[in-house]
Amino acid sequence: MNQSNCIVAQSGGPTVAINASLAGVISGVMNSSEYDICYGSINGILGILNENYLNLTDIFSDEDNLQKLKTTPAMYLGSCRHKLPDYKDDDSPYVFIFHQFDKLGIKAFFYIGGNDSMDTVLKLSDYAKKINSPVKIIGIPKTIDNDLCMTDHTPGFGSAAKYIASSMLEIAHDTFIYAVKSVTIVEIMGRDAGWLTAAAALARNEYNTAPQFIYLPEVNFDKDKFISDIKNALTTTNNVIVAVSEGIHDADGSYITSSESVADQFGHQQLSGAGKALEFIVKENIGVKVRSVEINVLQRCASHLASLTDIEESFAQGQKGVELAAAGITASMVCLKRTSNDPYTVEYTYSAIKDIANEARSVPREWINEDGNDICPPLIEYLTPLIQGEVPVVYKNGLPDYMDVSHLHKNQ
Numbered sequence: 001m002n003q004s005n006c007i008v009a010q011s012g013g014p015t016v017a018i019n020a021s022l023a024g025v026i027s028g029v030m031n032s033s034e035y036d037i038c039y040g041s042i043n044g045i046l047g048i049l050n051e052n053y054l055n056l057t058d059i060f061s062d063e064d065n066l067q068k069l070k071t072t073p074a075m076y077l078g079s080c081r082h083k084l085p086d087y088k089d090d091d092s093p094y095v096f097i098f099h100q101f102d103k104l105g106i107k108a109f110f111y112i113g114g115n116d117s118m119d120t121v122l123k124l125s126d127y128a129k130k131i132n133s134p135v136k137i138i139g140i141p142k143t144i145d146n147d148l149c150m151t152d153h154t155p156g157f158g159s160a161a162k163y164i165a166s167s168m169l170e171i172a173h174d175t176f177i178y179a180v181k182s183v184t185i186v187e188i189m190g191r192d193a194g195w196l197t198a199a200a201a202l203a204r205n206e207y208n209t210a211p212q213f214i215y216l217p218e219v220n221f222d223k224d225k226f227i228s229d230i231k232n233a234l235t236t237t238n239n240v241i242v243a244v245s246e247g248i249h250d251a252d253g254s255y256i257t258s259s260e261s262v263a264d265q266f267g268h269q270q271l272s273g274a275g276k277a278l279e280f281i282v283k284e285n286i287g288v289k290v291r292s293v294e295i296n297v298l299q300r301c302a303s304h305l306a307s308l309t310d311i312e313e314s315f316a317q318g319q320k321g322v323e324l325a326a327a328g329i330t331a332s333m334v335c336l337k338r339t340s341n342d343p344y345t346v347e348y349t350y351s352a353i354k355d356i357a358n359e360a361r362s363v364p365r366e367w368i369n370e371d372g373n374d375i376c377p378p379l380i381e382y383l384t385p386l387i388q389g390e391v392p393v394v395y396k397n398g399l400p401d402y403m404d405v406s407h408l409h410k411n412q
Contacts (some may be wrong), residue, residue, distance in 0.1 A: 001183075002098055003037060003105040004034060004035050004036055004105065004107045005037040005038070005039060005104055005105045005106050005107065005382070006029060006035045006037075006038055006039070006107060006108040006109065006110065006322070006325070007038070007039040007040070007041055007048070007053070007104065007106050007107060007108075007109050007110070008022060008025045008026075008038060008039070008040055008041070008056070008076040008077070008109075008111075008112065009040070009041035009044050009045060009047060009077060009106070009109075009110075009111055009112070009262070010022065010044060010076075010077045010078070010079055010111075010112045010142075011044035011045065011049070011079055011080055011081070011082075011111060011112070011113035011114075011116070011120065011193075011369070012079060012081065012113040012114045012115075012117050012118040012142065012143065013079070013114070013144070013300060013310045013319060014073065014074035014075050014079065014141070014300050014301050014309075015073075015074075015142055015144050015155065015156025015157075015159065015160065015300055015301070016073050016156060016159035016160065016163075016300070016301060016302060016306045016310065016311075017155045017158075017159055017306070017310050017311055017313075017314035017320070018074070018075055018112055018142045018155065018156060018309045018314070019069050019070065019072045019073070019074070019076050019144070019355055019403070020069075020071075020074065020155070020310075020312075020314035020318070021112050021134035021140050021142060021155055021314045021315065021317055021318040022040075022069065022075075022076060022112060022318060023039075023058070023060075023066050023067075023069045023070045023075065023315055023318060024142070024314065024315040024316060024317060024318020024319040024320075024321070024322075025038065025110050025112075025318040025319070025321060025322055026034065026038055026056050026057070026066060026069075026318075027066060027318070027319055028318060028319040028321065028322030028323060029057065029321075029322055030057065030060075032073060032320025032322055032323075032326055034107070034325075034326040035107065035322070035326070036057075036105075037057045037105075038055075038056045038057050039053045039054065039055060039056065039104060039106075040053060040054040040055075040056045041053055041077065042054065042078050042407070042408070043077070043078040043079060043080045044077075044078070044080035044082060044111075044113075044117075045080065045082055045084065045097070045111075045120055046080045046082050047077070047078075047259060048096075048100050049093060049096060049097065050245060051379050053104075054077070054407065058386060065200075065403070067137040068394070068402070068403050069403050070315060070400070071303055071306065071310060071311070071345065071391055071392075071393060071400075071402075072303070072401065072402040072403040072405075073300075073301035073302070073303040074300075074301050074405075075210055076403055076405060078405075078408045079294055081116060082120075082337055083116070083119070083120075084119075084120055084123050084124075086123070087123065087126070087130070087254045089128045091127070094123075094124070094127045094137075095194060097124070097360050098127070098131065098133055098135070101133070101135050102149045106135055106324070107134065107135060107136065107325075108136040108137075108138065108325035108326075109124065109136070109137050109138070109162030110138075110139075110140055110247050110318075110321050110322070111124075111138075111139055111140065112139075112140040112141075112142050112318070113139070113140075113141075113142050113143075114141070114142055114143030114145065114147075114148065114154070115143065115148065115357070115358070115360060117139065117142070117335060118139050118141075118148070118357040118358075119141055119354050119357045119358055121137055121138070121139040121238070121331075121333065121353050121357065122331075122353045122354060122357035122358075125137040125330060125331035125353055126333075128330070129258050129331070135330075136324075136325040136328070136329065136330040137331055137353075138204060138321045138323065138324055138325050138329070138330065138332060138333070138334070139321075139333035139334070139353055139356070140152060140155075140317055140318055140321045140333070140334050141154045141155055141317065141333060141334060141335070142155050142156050142314075143156060143157065144156045144157050144159075144160035144189065144196055144299065145157070145190060145191070145192075145193055145195065145196065146190065146193065146195035146196065146298055146335075146361075147192065147193040147195065147360045147361050147362070148356060148360075149355065149356050149359045149360070149361045150333070150335050150351035150355055150356050151333070151334075151335040151336050151337075151351070152335075152336045152337060152338040152346065153336060153386060155310060155313060155314035155317060155336075156182075156300075156310065156314070157195065157196070157310070157386065158307040158310030158313075158386035158387055159302070159303075159305065159306040159307045159310040159311070159387075160189075160196055160199075160299045160300065160302075160386035161195075161196060161199035161202065161307070161383060161386060161387050162199075162305050162306070162307045162310075162386075163298070163299050163302040163305045163383055164188060164196060164197075164199045164200055164202075164295070164299055165199055165200060165201075165202035165203045165346045166305055167186075167295060167298075167299075168186065168200045168202075168203035168210065168211060168241070168243065169203040169205075169208060170291065171184060171186060171210075171241060172203060172208050172210040172239075172241060175210070175239035175241065178238070178239075179238060180238060180289060181234055181238055181239075181288040181289065182238065182239050182240070182288060182289040182290065182291075183230060183234075183239075183240045183241075183242065183282050183286070183288055183289070183290040183291075183295065184200050184239070184240070184241045184242070184290070184291055185242045185244060185275040185276075185278045185282070185290070185291070185292040185293070186200065186211065186241065186242065186243050186244065186275065186292075186293045186294075186295065187244055187245075187273075187274050187276075187292060187293065187294045187360060188200065188244065188245060188246065188295055188296065188299065189245075189246055189296070189299060189300075190216070190217060190245035190247055190297070191217070191218055191245075191246060191247040192247055192360055192362065193217065193218070193360060193361065193362050193363060194214075194217050194218055194245045194247075194362075194363050195363055196245075196299070196381065197214060197215075197216055197243050197244065197245040198214060198216060198363060198367075198375045198379055199383055199387075200214060200243035201243075201374075201375050201379070201380060201383075202260065202380070202383055202384065202387065203270075209237075210231050210239070210240075210241035211241040211242055211243040212237070212240050212241060212242070213229055213230075213233070213240070213242045213243070213373045213374060214242075214243045214244075214373065214374050214375055215242070215243070215244045215245065215248050215373060216245050216248070216322075216363055216368060216370070216372075216375075217245050217247040217249060218264050218362050218365060218368060218373035219250050219365075219368055220249065220250055220251040220372070221248040221249060221256050222250070222251075222372075223250075225289060225371075225372075225373075225379055226278070226281065226373075227281065227282075227285045227286065229240075229371075230282060230286055231286060234249065234286070234288065236297045237269050238263060238360070242278065243297040244274055244275060244278060245274070246274050247274070248274055249378065250347035255274070256274050256277050256278070257273040257274055257277055258267055273294075275292035275294050276294070278291050278292065279291065279340055295409055302336060303391070303393060303400060303402070304393055304400060306390075306391040306393075307386060307387045307388065307389060307391075308388065308389025308391050309319075309344075309385065309386055309387070309388050309389050310386065310387075311377055311391050312373045312389075313336065313346065317334045319334070320334045320348040320350075321334050329350060331352060332351060332352055333350060333351055333352050333353050333356050334348065334349075334350055335348075335349050335350055335351050336348065336349075337349050341381055341382075341385065344388070363375075363379065366378075367379040367382075
C-alpha cells in the first residue's frame with residue numbers, strides 16, 4: 001500500500017468535547033497533503049487489536065456531518081479502558097498493532113483521552129522507538145478532571161465546569177423557596193483532583209452565595225471541622241449547599257464514602273457515596289433537613305450546556321495533532337499554553353509524552369483557602385474564561401439532533 005494514512009481512537013470517559021477533537025483530527029487530515037485516509041478505531045486501542053475500523057474520510061466528506069460531530073456528546077468511536085502490558089514482558093499486542101499499521105498504510109496514530117490513554121501513547125511510542133517504526137504517535141488530551149500535566153487545561157473540562165456551575169445555581173434556586181433550615185450536599189466527580197468541584201464556585205453571584213463550602217481531595221477532610229462549618233453557617237442562613245469531590249479523604253488517606261470502593265485495571269479506585277456519607281453525618285450530628293445529590297455521569301455529556309470556548313479549543317487541538325505528526329513530531333501530546341487571562345488567549349503547542357503519562361496535576365494548595373473548605377480568587381480567575389460562550393444546538397422533534405452511533409450498538 002503506497003498511501004499515507006492515519007488512524008484515530010478515543011479512550012477513557014466521555015465528555016462534551018471529545019468528538020470536537022475527533023472532528024479536528026478529521027478536518028486536519030482532509031486539509032493536509034500528508035495523509036490520504038483517516039481511519040477510526042472502534043472502542044479505543046481494542047479496535048486495532050480486533051481489526052474494527054471505520055473510514056472516517058468517507059463518512060465525514062460531508063461538511064454538515066463534521067459540524068454535527070463537533071456538537072455530539074460522548075465518543076463517536078466508542079471507548080475502552082484497556083491497559084497494554086509492558087512490551088518487555090509481553091510484546092505480542094505491540095507486534096500485532098504495528099502489523100496493522102503496516103497493513104493499513106498508517107503513518108500516524110492519534111489517541112484522544114486522559115491519563116490512562118496517555119499511558120498507552122507512551123507505551124506505543126517507546127515500542128515504536130525500539131523497532132525504529134516511522135509511525136508518529138500523538139496524544140490529544142481529554143478529561144473533565146482537568147488533571148493532565150504540561151497543559152493549561154483539558155478539552156471537556158470547560159463544558160463540564162459550565163454544567164456544574166449552572167446546576168449548582170439551579171439547586172440554589174430550588175433551596176431558596178423554603179424558609180426552613182436545610183443542607184444540600186452535591187457530589188461532583190474528581191478522584192484525585194478537585195478542579196471540577198471547584199467550578200461550583202462559579203455559581204455565586206450578586207444574590208447567591210452557594211455553595212457555602214467546597215471540599216476538594218487536595219486537602220484532608222476533617223469530619224469534626226465539617227460539622228462545625230455547617231453548624232456555624234446555619235446560624236446565618238437557612239439553606240447551606242456543599243460541593244464535595246467524590247475523592248475526599250481523611251488524614252490517613254481513607255476515602256469518605258458510603259460504600260466499599262473497587263479498583264479498575266489501571267489501579268484507580270471507583271468511588272461512590274461521598275455525598276451520601278456527608279448526608280449521614282449531618283443527619284446524625286445536626287438534625288436538620290438534609291439531602292445529597294450525586295451528579296455522576298450527567299456532568300460528562302451535557303451538550304446543551306457546552307462551552308463554546310471548550311468546543312473551539314478541542315477542535316483546534318485535534319487539528320494541531322495532525323499538524324504535529326505531519327511535521328515529524330512523535331511521542332508527544334498536544335498542549336495549551338495560556339498567554340493572557342484578560343483578554344483570554346492561548347497558544348497551541350506540545351510536550352513530550354514521558355512528562356505527562358502517569359502523572360496528575362492537582363489544584364495548587366495556594367488556590368484553596370486556609371480552612372480547606374473553599375477556593376481563592378485566583379482559581380475563579382483561572383476558571384471563568386473556560387465556560388464562556390454558548391454552542392448552537394440543532395433540535396429535531398424537540399430533542400438535540402446528534403450523530404447516529406448505531407455502529408457502536410452493533411459491536412456490543
